[in-house]
Amino acid sequence: MLVNLYVNNVLKKYHVQAGEFLLDTLRNDNYISVRRGCDSTSCGVCTVLIEGKPVPSCSVLTIRLEGKHITTVEGIQEEAEKLAHYFGLEGADQCGFCNPSMALTVYAMKNELKNPTLETIKAYLVGNLCRCTGYQAQHIAILHYLEDRS
């Protein structure tokens, strides 16, 4: 079946099986920043944005997304680079496997919440697991990133 998606604002036509999940569609099309951590909707590593909202791409059927806008980290390079800058200063990036999804979720949060506090940041990001960092350095980095209005 044919589905038209706007991936990072580029119209893409995908021929997919009924049971194909967005994660596979994107990876097969070389959006390799989208990665699989669990395949059971529970780690957040596969996060992409659909119409600006963070979702687990491992659990969303591609066929249901006709005409939708999908954002991967390839689509928000500038913001990701800026966030990475603050992560770097805090040593908040270790293995990096969770980081593209982190960038996307933080980006969505920035658009959705006004002046988030540490507690609201934690609540918004709670589904994005990270086994390396112990989280705190990420939070500090994210707060700095949000303060940077440049």
Add this chain to the structure above:
Amino acid sequence: MKSVNVITPSVDGKGLMMGKAGYTNDYVLKNALIIKVLRSPHPFAKIVSIDDEEAKKLTGVECILSHKDFDRRPFTRAGQGYPEPSPHDKFVFDEYVRYVGDEVLCVAAIDEVTAEKALSLIKVEYEVLEPVLDFEKAMNNVSVIHPEPEIHEMFPIGFEPKKNISASYHMHIGNVEDTLKKCEVVIKESFYTQAQAHSMMEPHAVNTQFDYQNRLIIYSATQTPFHVRRIISQALNYPISKIRVIKPRVGGGFGGKQAIHGEIIASAVTIKTGKPAALVYTRKEVFESSYTRHPMRLDITVGADKDGTLKAIDCYVLSDTGAYGEHALTVFMVAGSKVLPLYNKVDSVRFHGHVVYTNHTPAGAFRGYGAIQGNFALESAVDILCNKLGMDPILFRQKNMMKENETSPIFAIMGEGTEGTAMMMETCKLDYCVKRGLELIDWNNKYPSKKINDHIVRSVGMAIAMQGSGIPYIDMGSATIKLNDDGFYNLLVGATDIGQGSDTILAQIAAEELMTSVDKMIPYSSDTDLTPFDTGAYASSTTFVSGNAVLKAAKTMKNKLIEEAANALNCAKEEIGFDGEIFNKVNSTESITLKELSNRLYYNSDQKQLMVTESYVGHKSPPPFMAGFAEIDLDTETGEVKVNKYCSVVDCGVTINPKLAKGQVEGAIVQGLGMALYEDVVYTAKGKLITNDFMSYRIPSRMETPELITEFAESNEPSGPFGAKSVGEIGIDTPPAAIMNAIYNACGVRIKSLPATPEKILMELRRKNHEQ
């Protein structure tokens, strides 16, 4: 230019955040066969027959491999120095399956759907055997998990498979029984730890292909590329010269990728079919069919005099290595060797025990590597003893713990499955760590506890810990530095960056010595064809061992540069001054820049490639030390515990990269909290793991993570590169004991088996209140 001990962003952080390719699974060829493994539904069974006729007929199925396709050549998957102190008790596939999830066979097909379809068509008949699921009943059980005749140990490790014993060990200093008899106060307790799961975010992944020289190229998410190369060669009887292992970025390891996982199967498929192949573990496979922390029972007896002098420690450990003996002996020994020296003034000490086989998921290396288990037992026991003595646990520790310029006889006795290495603590700031931690947590105002309201009690608890820095005389690291035109360098290391940031800190070390900036020192790890040997990322060895190798290489490179500059400027070496960018001839205005010199060496005169390689093997393993302090709120009506704050004060020598060092500590603390409170491992009565995904196995999320206060003691280890020791593991050791001590301080309940779930706490609390 200063590169060491200054804030330096990791070299790969930005690219990875921006979604660049980097991990094993990003390098799978489009035409790679997809491998799926058929796994045992039984904890212990003999394969009677395999009917794969239907599967073979399926279009797209390229090969099916089972035990019939391999010679019986036992090996160990443990990623350790050779000969390994782990029993050679594993076959590629075997006619026995020894745990639910054990490998029966593999299918390689053109895509995942076909491979899975094929698996469903294969019929395996099993003769189900009586499993051993209780590790306390494993020894001398009538069920023998490894009856096969070919398996063996590489040197004596106490291997007695007929008794289900994978390894055993005994050591003593003084006569513990006599000392204990003389002690005024003695306590004896047993502690249990669980089979914690590493839960790195990147599942185990490997892909294989033949290159244009017909050599086997293996991309693997591994911590030990050189061990992988050696083990594959042994297991498949394939020439080692034809194997190249490439370790790209790795999405976390924590010990879970120290041993071989899918590499042998993927290699076998490629060798058999000539085609590229890829194997990525599902999350369920990561949980059920990779490795766990060794669950242990630690029986510990400690005795002291009334004045608080610790006299004797006796520790017996029963460790469960699961179905195979990867790291069986060494993890268990570290429960003693990197824990007991903390209290180095005792008259006598004994450490002994057995590592047994059971029909559970195999245990293997995991950050802390036995030390966390031992620390939990000893540091809990110390608080129990203090309670009985009526003595302040801080004073007790301050009196009895290791100090700078002291030693422990244990260092000389216990090593990596063999004898150890005597050493003096040239740096040990434990005293400071404790003192500073007391301030940070505000101990004096909070100890032992305070009632917040009718059901919340706030309390504090603490523990001290030590680890090591590589394995002396065994762990070897090496580094190559190459000068390029324009005056930038390549740093090639076998040391394995698995996310801990070793590429960055090794580049910092080299940059510091060569007085250049980190962006001119391009690190590359690890590739068995291109980078020099390194044992790998384990045993807290990278900063200390590999770091020393890098420092040596940088020094040699510096010498060479000065030599070449002297040539260029027509003077003696001694007349050259170098600041990292410019070579000056003394007492003259003549100079040459590094850029000019390197271009000259490439293109103009005296042409040559400057490239140096140096190696380092430790003659000691200076332990990092730390004190960890927890503040918790405990709900006495529900048993729920909230950790408010965790203060860590760490002596890891000079921090090469302060923020990354902090990251190592904080990440480890949170993993330790997971082990202490949340990460419950549950099997069914039939030996199947229930907690086999992130919905049932709960690693801490950011909501469970307390405020983390992490500081480093001022410390400068003479044997370390620029004063550094190690910091990769030490952070994980204290949370279990510190939290259990805090729970006791809150409500008088002593939890001796991890994790301390609210249910356990409440049940104990009710029992206690009932008894009173």
Add this chain to the structure above:
Amino acid sequence: MEIKNYYVAKDLDDALQKFMLSSDNHLLGGGAWMKNSLRHIDTAIELSHLVSNDITETKEFIEIGAMCTLHDLSIHPAIIKYYDGILAQASKQIMGITVRNIATIGGTIAGKYAFSDLLTPLLAMNCQLMFYRQGIITLEEYLQSAIREKDILLKVLIKKSTAKGYFHKVAKTALDFSIVNVAVVKDNQNFSVCVGARPQIAAKAFKACELLNSSGVINQEIIEKAAKMAADELTFSSNFRGQAEYRKMVTETYIKRGLQEVITNAR
């Protein structure tokens, strides 16, 4: 998971026809739980264009479209306002934003998940369900009916009220499923005490409610008695998340705290 066909229903009737055709045909909500619980689907039926995802207010009711996501639920002003926002709190505590952006209230109710954190407050609020075929029935009836009739949930109706509410989820970590969850609603002098994930599906503690409703003044003694009564009348059992005994103990504690809260925090 394998899905053979994807079918965009023409209208609700068409959807229901297709749904009835086979036990392997399923209606798609957010698809989050299906992904993790079903191995084989013959036809997945798309409803999102036929069933609302909106939250609207009438004079008497808050009407929640079955396709409403948990995230939208958790941030809607009316959901936050009424019953002290217990439905919003319960939604907020389910997984992270990504899951809440796809999981729907319809899928949650239709799935009748015993672990559900939403069913408990919904039951305590005595909500009604609007199905395509059966029309409007109460959630209570729906949960009690053993046979699962094939039907399409269209809306969830919550009566507006100034009632007080309390919700608490007992779980090991923020992302975990409940060991138990407790909801208490006090609508004037009418109490509703419900407990879910026992691990059986949410149920009301009728005897305890009766005791509370028939006591004029509710003092600490009555509260404790009612909490104990509720814990006694409801059944609990054990699984790897918790033993029956523990579930019962914390249920009693949290009902007690819930009652204290809805009584003392009078508006």
